[in-house]
Structures are given as structure tokens and as C-alpha cells.
Amino acid sequence: MFPIAGETLQVYFLGTAGALPTPFRNPACIMIRRGSDTLLFDCGEGAQQQMMRARTGFTVDAIFITHWHADHYLGVPGLIHTLSFMGRTEPLVIYGPRWVDGFVNGILALAKKPPGFHIEPRTLNHGDVVSFDGYQVRAFSAQHGIPGLGYILEENSRPGRFNREEAIRLGVPEGRLFGKLQRGEDVTVEVDGHETVVTADQVVGPSRSGRKVIYSGDTRPNVRSWLGWGMDADLLIHDATFDGSETERASEVYHSTAADAGMVAAQIDASRLALVHISSRYTNTTTHIEDAGKHYAGQVLAPDDLEMIEIPFRS
Numbered sequence: 001m002f003p004i005a006g007e008t009l010q011v012y013f014l015g016t017a018g019a020l021p022t023p024f025r026n027p028a029c030i031m032i033r034r035g036s037d038t039l040l041f042d043c044g045e046g047a048q049q050q051m052m053r054a055r056t057g058f059t060v061d062a063i064f065i066t067h068w069h070a071d072h073y074l075g076v077p078g079l080i081h082t083l084s085f086m087g088r089t090e091p092l093v094i095y096g097p098r099w100v101d102g103f104v105n106g107i108l109a110l111a112k113k114p115p116g117f118h119i120e121p122r123t124l125n126h127g128d129v130v131s132f133d134g135y136q137v138r139a140f141s142a143q144h145g146i147p148g149l150g151y152i153l154e155e156n157s158r159p160g161r162f163n164r165e166e167a168i169r170l171g172v173p174e175g176r177l178f179g180k181l182q183r184g185e186d187v188t189v190e191v192d193g194h195e196t197v198v199t200a201d202q203v204v205g206p207s208r209s210g211r212k213v214i215y216s217g218d219t220r221p222n223v224r225s226w227l228g229w230g231m232d233a234d235l236l237i238h239d240a241t242f243d244g245s246e247t248e249r250a251s252e253v254y255h256s257t258a259a260d261a262g263m264v265a266a267q268i269d270a271s272r273l274a275l276v277h278i279s280s281r282y283t284n285t286t287t288h289i290e291d292a293g294k295h296y297a298g299q300v301l302a303p304d305d306l307e308m309i310e311i312p313f314r315s
Contacts, residue, residue: 007035014050047075065096066217067148084115140226142219155210240275262292
């Protein structure tokens with residue numbers, strides 16, 4: 001039986017800076033809202049203020065950290081303090097590569113008073129999957145010089161297209177039976193005085209893929225490690241710390257250029273590409289967008305902080 005999918009999928013770019021913040025960009029923090037769930041991917045310093053500026057509220061169901069460089073996690077202690085101050089009692093799971101246990105223990109050791117809710121660290125490795133209601137988050141290995149991960153949020157398959165005209169032709173009256181068929185259930189109807197079973201596969205097409213968002217974290221181009229999972233992403237959010245003038249530097253410090261990000265997006269046939277982790281040396285991203293566009297024909301974005309992208313359902 002298929003659930004009827006109707007959840008929104010929104011991506012908030014709360015922090016798009018590289019290692020150093022700028023007056024216009026905060027350190028890394030991506031918020032993804034899927035239906036009623038809110039997940040944070042990295043949580044750099046100032047994340048709380050960015051959440052207030054974006055008017056997202058402070059409902060956070062889980063945090064996924066890509067790696068243990070400070071610009072990706074320094075916002076977590078302050079966020080935990082705020083959540084505790086606001087009366088949160090639900091446990092909070094923080095996922096990340098190895099050392100996540102030490103990170104959580106360090107937060108608790110610094111606090112004079114423990115938060116009013118349980119914080120649970122969970123270590124993830126390449127290929128591990130965290131299941132949620134209607135979707136999952138899969139970790140994949142990044143190439144950044146220290147243990148690091150990227151993440152793929154992918155929805156479960158959706159029901160195929162419902163053929164309303166065929167259902168009516170088979171004698172199914174409009175109303176609740178349409179809903180049952182769309183959920184994969186067979187129904188019994190009366191046609192010319194005889195009971196007839198109409199099966200879901202008579203009126204519902206093949207299942208359709210759910211939406212998919214990929215966040216690379218800080219990394220060199222590493223698509224081979226997750227190519228089988230990342231194809232046809234609706235949105236690829238990729239490290240683009242440097243433009244083409246700093247190709248050698250990017251390799252030295254285990255980051256990507258915008259051109260690298262464009263090549264990855266083309267390889268996985270992504271619908272859209274968002275360039276993030278922009279070095280503080282750049283005052284605009286025109287060259288980044290141009291560099292990526294030389295290798296990728298889809299839509300290239302270099303989002304400003306606080307921008308939000310809504311991911312539509314596939315046709």
C-alpha cells in the first residue's frame with residue numbers, strides 16, 4: 001500500500017560561507033523541511049540568528065554534521081541552550097562521522113547545567129541509512145582530509161498516476177473508492193448487477209521516484225563513492241569554495257571549485273545545482289556560476305544566505 005504523498009520539501013540556506021564568515025554569509029548551515037520534519041545539515045556559528053531572520057522557528061528534529069571543522073558545528077552548543085531555555089523535552093539526535101560521541105560529551109561537559117532534554121550521538125559511516133516517515137537520509141564518504149560525510153535525503157517512491165477515466169469506465173464511482181485505489185487497495189463495485197473487483201494496477205501506473213536532495217559537505221569531487229545513490233537528484237548542494245583561478249589551492253585543501261561542482265552535477269544528471277561554502281575572498285559569485293555552467297547545462301544557483309528553495313514533485 002502506498003501513502004498519498006503531499007508533503008512540502010523546502011531547503012533553507014542559512015549559512016553559505018566558507019571557513020570564515022563575511023558580513024553577508026554565515027558559516028555552513030542547511031535546513032531542510034520535509035512535511036512536518038525539520039533537519040539541520042551542519043550548524044555553524046550564528047545559526048540561531050539565521051533561523052530567526054529566516055523565520056523558520058526553532059523546531060529541529062535531528063542534526064547531521066558533515067565533519068569536525070569548527071565552522072560546521074560551532075552553532076550547536078548555542079542552539080541546544082536555546083532549545084533547553086524554550087522548554088524542549090524531546091530527545092535530539094546528532095548524527096555525524098566518528099568523534100560525534102566526543103563532540104556531544106564536550107558540549108555536556110561545558111554546560112554548568114545539563115539541558116532539559118537528552119542528546120543522543122550517533123556515528124554514521126559510508127552507506128548508512130537513517131529512516132524517517134516517508135523518506136531516508138543516507139550518508140556517503142567525503143574527501144576532505146579528515147573523516148567526513150555528505151548526505152542524500154531521498155523520499156520513498158510515490159504512487160503512479162491515477163487514471164480517472166479508466167476507473168470510471170470500469171464502474172468505480174467518484175469518491176472514497178478513488179482514494180483506496182490510489183493507495184494501492186483493490187475495490188469491489190457493482191456493474192450491471194454484478195459485483196466486480198477493480199484492482200489498483202488496472203488504474204494506477206508504475207510507481208514514481210520520490211524527490212532527492214544531496215548535500216556534499218566540504219569535499220573534493222568524490223562522486224564515484226555515491227554515484228549509484230545520487231543519480232537524478234532534484235537538487236545538488238555542492239562545495240564550491242573556489243573559482244577556476246584557485247584550482248591548485250582547492251586540491252591542496254581538499255575543497256572543490258565551482259567547475260568541479262558543475263562536472264559532478266552533470267555526471268549525476270541533477271535538476272539544479274546550488275554552490276555553497278564560498279570563500280571569503282570573493283565579493284560576488286558571478287565567476288562561480290559561469291565556471292559551473294561550462295560543464296553543466298542545468299540551472300546553477302549561488303544562493304545568498306536566508307534564501308529558500310522549494311523542491312516540486314516530479315511530473
